[in-house]
Amino acid sequence: MSPIPAKQVGEVLWEIPKSYKPGMRVPARIYASKKLFQQMDEGVFNQVTNVACLSGIKKNMLIV
Known part of the structure; x- marks a missing residue:
């Protein structure tokens, strides 16, 4: 598993x-x-966590 603390x-x-x-x-x-x-x-x-830092983001950062 990835070292990222992601929760399913x-x-x-x-x-x-x-x-x-x-x-x-x-x-x-x-x-x-x-x-x-x-x-x-x-x-x-x-990359996904960097996008989650952008000032205009409001709810969730989604990647598919």
């Missing part, structure tokens, strides 16, 4: 809490099967 919140939905990285305004949500999630590169998590 649905069959194919994972959530990285906004407490993961300073400056994250919203949780980051990833839609992926468990197998796909486990194969994701660290850069994917870095």
Whole structure:
């Protein structure tokens, strides 16, 4: 499993809490099967959490 503290919140939905990285305004949500999630590169998590830090974001950062 990835070192990212993501919690599986649905069959194919994972959530990285906004407490993961300073400056994250919203949780980051990833839609992926468990197998796909486990194969994701660290850069994917870095990018999704960076987007969750943008000033205009309001609710959730989603990646499919």
